[in-house]
Amino acid sequence: MRYFIQLSYKGTAYCGWQRQPNARSVQQTIEEALSTLMHEQIEIVGAGRTDTGVHAAFYVAHFDCAAPIADTSKLAYHLNAILPGDIACRSIYPVSDSAHARFDAVEREYRYYIQTHKDPFSRESAWQITTPLDIDAMNEAARVLLATEDFTSFAKLGSNNTTNICHIYRAEWVQIECGMVVFIFRANRFLRNMVRAVVGTLVDVGRGKLTPAEFADIVASRDLSRSSSSAPAAGLFLTDVKY
Amino acid sequence: MRYFIQLSYKGTAYCGWQRQPNARSVQQTIEEALSTLMHEQIEIVGAGRTDTGVHAAFYVAHFDCAAPIADTSKLAYHLNAILPGDIACRSIYPVSDSAHARFDAVEREYRYYIQTHKDPFSRESAWQITTPLDIDAMNEAARVLLATEDFTSFAKLGSNNTTNICHIYRAEWVQIECGMVVFIFRANRFLRNMVRAVVGTLVDVGRGKLTPAEFADIVASRDLSRSSSSAPAAGLFLTDVKY
Numbered sequence: 338m339r340y341f342i343q344l345s346y347k348g349t350a351y352c353g354w355q356r357q358p359n360a361r362s363v364q365q366t367i368e369e370a371l372s373t374l375m376h377e378q379i380e381i382v383g384a385g386r387t388d389t390g391v392h393a394a395f396y397v398a399h400f401d402c403a404a405p406i407a408d409t410s411k412l413a414y415h416l417n418a419i420l421p422g423d424i425a426c427r428s429i430y431p432v433s434d435s436a437h438a439r440f441d442a443v444e445r446e447y448r449y450y451i452q453t454h455k456d457p458f459s460r461e462s463a464w465q466i467t468t469p470l471d472i473d474a475m476n477e478a479a480r481v482l483l484a485t486e487d488f489t490s491f492a493k494l495g496s497n498n499t500t501n502i503c504h505i506y507r508a509e510w511v512q513i514e515c516g517m518v519v520f521i522f523r524a525n526r527f528l529r530n531m532v533r534a535v536v537g538t539l540v541d542v543g544r545g546k547l548t549p550a551e552f553a554d555i556v557a558s559r560d561l562s563r564s565s566s567s568a569p570a571a572g573l574f575l576t577d578v579k580y
Numbered sequence: 581m582r583y584f585i586q587l588s589y590k591g592t593a594y595c596g597w598q599r600q601p602n603a604r605s606v607q608q609t610i611e612e613a614l615s616t617l618m619h620e621q622i623e624i625v626g627a628g629r630t631d632t633g634v635h636a637a638f639y640v641a642h643f644d645c646a647a648p649i650a651d652t653s654k655l656a657y658h659l660n661a662i663l664p665g666d667i668a669c670r671s672i673y674p675v676s677d678s679a680h681a682r683f684d685a686v687e688r689e690y691r692y693y694i695q696t697h698k699d700p701f702s703r704e705s706a707w708q709i710t711t712p713l714d715i716d717a718m719n720e721a722a723r724v725l726l727a728t729e730d731f732t733s734f735a736k737l738g739s740n741n742t743t744n745i746c747h748i749y750r751a752e753w754v755q756i757e758c759g760m761v762v763f764i765f766r767a768n769r770f771l772r773n774m775v776r777a778v779v780g781t782l783v784d785v786g787r788g789k790l791t792p793a794e795f796a797d798i799v800a801s802r803d804l805s806r807s808s809s810s811a812p813a814a815g816l817f818l819t820d821v822k823y
Contacts, residue, residue: 346700392700417698425700455660456588457590
């Protein structure tokens with residue numbers, strides 16, 4: 338029997354989603370909790386990797402188990418009781434045996450938060466930039482992404498992507514409340530490190546180090562060495578996965 | 581010369597606002613930073629105490645210094661650079677020598693946040709209650725507070741209040757987003773521990789342990805032993821002080 342599990346987690350204390358030999362991952366933490374509760378060895382397959390310190394407000398994974406789960410709500414309740422406070426199970430539901438949390442996802446959304454004044458409450462969930470940012474210029478540059486398919490300029494070297502082609506559905510900076518701006522980035526797929534590399538380069542536009550036209554040149558160059566440093570992990574949230 | 585300083589701080593790591601002999605307070609942290617920057621011993625007087633772990637989204641204090649500050653924005657900038665990340669200075673401005681951050685405050689607002697499902701992101705800023713709460717009943721009970729002046733039922737024993745009379749301007753539970761409710765509580769003044777004792781007792785109404793009528797009886801009794809346990813510090817924010 339195969340099940341989808343919807344999760345949210347604060348990534349600060351983890352080496353990311355993916356199991357690692359010498360560090361605590363979200364995947365391992367959930368697999369251990371599910372295995373304890375279900376009295377069998379459970380392996381989960383996630384919708385994608387998130388890096389060290391990156392958060393997920395919405396995440397989907399699948400797992401198989403020998404017998405049907407009698408009461409998925411009860412399992413979710415017990416799972417929340419034994420999982421640490423920084424990982425929450427939102428729901429568990431049965432799917433067909435061929436459903437796949439990673440391969441069947443058709444759309445994902447990331448949000449990147451920037452706090453533009455010193456804020457005691459968002460240090461682990463936003464990039465704090467107290468120098469002025471030109472949000473209009475950042476949005477002018479972001480519109481270039483909507484017309485882009487090849488994201489080689491923002492693809493991490495050494496990652497085993499078979500293609501660097503992505504279809505972007507939304508790429509927009511929005512002022513959400515006094516001092517907080519969020520970059521909403523939706524696509525069918527994202528390359529490893531792509532969101533943080535795009536955000537880092539857009540922030541250089543906001544700081545006046547790059548013009549929107551220079552940003553467009555960097556995108557068109559398909560040259561990773563021209564993009565800026567990646568934005569810090571703390572500001573990044575996976576916020577949606579659609580099937 | 582006297583100055584007002586507007587602040588915000590995350591209280592998690594502190595023993596509260598007030599200086600204590602053997603624990604780190606917000607007051608001590610700011611006094612040390614100001615004294616370093618201004619090359620004289622600075623003492624600050626806050627708008628009120630906040631307890632261990634309680635936050636302030638908006639806080640006001642005053643301090644005196646020997647010579648006028650040439651550039652208050654620059655001082656605020658340098659102060660933010662040397663203060664830890666969980667304390668922020670919003671502004672510094674000159675006031676008359678008789679202005680007093682505590683005695684001149686005519687209105688204060690606290691907000692208490694309750695998260696009604698397990699949430700990895702608000703563990704240090706909300707009380708997580710995953711059992712059902714009847715918000716309508718909590719609001720019916722809260723309306724009793726608007727007609728109340730004597731808050732002896734929620735006054736901490738041993739505190740040196742000269743009077744337990746408070747004038748309440750707002751006492752209302754508001755659903756702010758999926759799974760988060762906030763109690764907005766405005767008054768001319770608050771007694772020590774009052775907000776957390778009121779919230780703890782209102783939550784017992786929400787859980788069905790008390791009816792709104794029983795809540796009204798507790799308020800009218802002026803008997804501290806009848807109110808419920810105080811709500812945890814993490815959910816409480818001082819959010820406004822008016823002069």
